[in-house]
Amino acid sequence: MRTPRALGSAAAATLVFCAGIGLAHADTTTAALPETMAMLKHAISIPTVEGEHQVPVLAAYLADKLKAAGIPAGDVEIIPVGETAALVARYRGTGEGKPILLSGHMDVVAAKRQDWTRDPFTLIEENGYLYGRGTADMKTAVVVLVETLIRLKREGFKPRHDLILLLSGDEETAMASTRELAKRYHDAEFLLNADAGGGTLNPDTGKPALYQIQAAEKTYADFRIALTSPGGHSSEPTADNAIYRLARIIDRVASYQFPPQSNEITRASLRALGAHTPGPLGAAMTQFAAHPDDATAAATLSADPAYVGQIRTTCVATMLNGGHALNALPQSASVNVNCRIFPGTPVDSVRDTLVKVIDDQSASVTVLQPPPVASPASPLRQDVIAAVTDAVHARYPGVDVVPGMSAGASDSMYFRNAGVPSYGIDAAFTKPDDTFAHGLNEKLPASEVAAGLEFWHRVLVQLAE
Template sequence: MMTTAALLAPLAVTTAARAAADPALAKQVLLRSVAFKTVEGEGQVPKLAAYYASVLKDAGFKDADIVITPIGETATLAATLKGSDPKLKPIVMIGHMDVVAAERKDWTRDPFVPVEENGYIFGRGSEDNKYDVAMMVTSLAQLKREGFAPRRTIILLLSGDEETQMATTRALAEKYKGAELVLNGDGGGGVIGEDGKPAMYLLQAGEKTYADFEIAITDPGGHSSAPTATNPIYRLAKVLDRLGAYQFPPMANELTKASMLAGSRRIGGEAGAAMARYAANPKDAEAAAYLSSKPEFIGQVRTTCVATMLSGGHALNALPQRATVSVNCRIFPGVAIDSVKAELTKVIADDSATITTIDKPTGSDASPLRKDVTAAVTKAVQARYPGLEITPNMSAGATDSLYFRALGVPSYGVSSLFMKSSDGFAHGLNERVPVDGIAGALGQWDSVLKAIAK
């Protein structure tokens, strides 16, 4: 086990050995990354950004090529490998340096003391998202070191609060909205079966919009010994019955059709048949109903809204003056947030209820399945795993791609991480990633970047 002091010491890798030692360098970058406690409020993100900058400068990047911008207690990093044709829009790689909180008492190991054990690297953020950030930093350093001269400029952008407010993400998207496309290391990726064989690779080209609403019903209240017919808890219960029974209409786009078709071949059986029928005809009500009955598929078929938090009353011996429910929606790409709010208003059918949008959610449409991106990713992935099918994917969760897509920049989740589903502990206890895929991950990034930026 390496000590924290050893991890944070300067890298001692000779220039001559670096090209051959890329996987070792990438592993070292990942280990050192995990040692930075880049949780909200800790002020460690700027320090991690400075470390990444040192790796890139060691490979030959100049100070002017790397910009670290403080934003509150966090920061962003932008590193530029200039292309030969300034008329071409740049290719942008993105990832995030921050991680969700982790308590030492809950973990088997200290979440911020990286450990390599039994073929895995353990530590908070090892999967989300420091694995692919380490691969991107190391790959970009290698391109600089070998003198790669792309036609298109390549820019690495790392945000600092993707897990919380995404203020750094919004700032980066606004500044670089003129990019040709975005390659996101925090989306998509490969799945290894429990038998150790590659099962599929997901190319993320869209994500559902995250939005929260609060439904509230109020009343003058009174003494609990004199019940009234306007009790807001009872009225809210009726609203919840209507909400629970409602389903938004089925929808489809280029991305979900391609995803369903690919999934149908892999899954087979009744589910596979329903997926194939839905891909061919999204108006197939029977197929839509079947897929909507399965938790793993309903999010691919329609917008979903579900009650997640409930509150009501203020005293045991008083009639409630207020009852509220929080409703979390995952909105199909391209659907306006306000239209979902309007639909919820119709569904609850209670003029006395108020619906409030919580915070300021941002919506985006799916990105087109560009042939150049699909071809580049297919070539890179199949170099690692010959014949493995590339499956377009729409994510139910939010990533930094959201803000770039919202500004019209096509964005694609192209993570280089392959792992078993049973090893996935992102945001959970004892997060870990396999070590044996690092060399292949570096090859994948190298191949994709050279294909698209050439």
């Protein structure tokens, strides 16, 4: 998963890590980061998409880098999971506190060369951006995490907490490797996820607007609504047509809106966003944050695809299947309805609502496997907020740092479900809808590599020492 980000240049006083050299002042160009960029170039070149069996290849490459930097081989493990794999690396501390988990994923969404302007699996730097599948979601962040552990090792850093890097291999699909990691590593202080949260820049001015710490995410669930009918010859149409009945059901689902909901995280996020968003949308954010029962404000937010998921459970048709022959009446028809469920709302209650909305007793409504995972909001830990705020303000002094909720799903949900407080803290600042994660010509501002290295070093030193 990758939520919208924003682009920006590091402040003049920002310190960045130059591989093999240490710290340098004010240089945020990728040319100052030869080791990091070589690693990122290689990572992008490995097509870690579902079915290509390439995630273990990337895992082995990253494992070798960590071991070469001095992480003991016994503290680096590749866990095979089907055709994919997870990578675990433990940076040992003094053992005075529970481990701090660092989360990311090595897999990427598929990309077809013929659809892209550039080769999606070749890292290209152009006009201040890095192009390639995984630049935004999320091989850049994975490389930054690996490089940060390497830097800490070179510096001889001895934290109180072990730092355990957990890189999953199928976050974009089945999340089987994530489930395995959560089973093994749930006795932890908290988890920091580089695949969520992050900074937003004003799309008009390019100035930093705010930074969000992801402290909650919605529950992901797929429901299959299916119908059957006797079928027959297409030259003798009947009223009992499974496709027609399904079409009416889809219309009912499309017309229904779940009631508005909020919690302290979403209200704080909307309050901060409202201060930086002009016009009726910003006013609605401010009003809803203060008065979540305001129907007019809720309607304005719900009309915007970027914000409807912040205030409601959403369900949308995503796939259709129907009929068995071109010249026969359909004997079956089905639709997949994908729901993103507001934290604290039971999955069964959403299913019950869908049953009422479709209003057709002949339809079956089934929750698809794997079973949905409830993802309760994480408590707002002051130590995490303070460390992230310090790192953000080192680059952009005074920028608001607020909690936020992801409308999508990330690896954090399995750890939250296992009782591990989890926080999305992607280092990047980007403009909304500027990265094209999951889409064509994915890109990331080149400035975010150096900024990410400094951000993660500051955060980990402060939280783990």
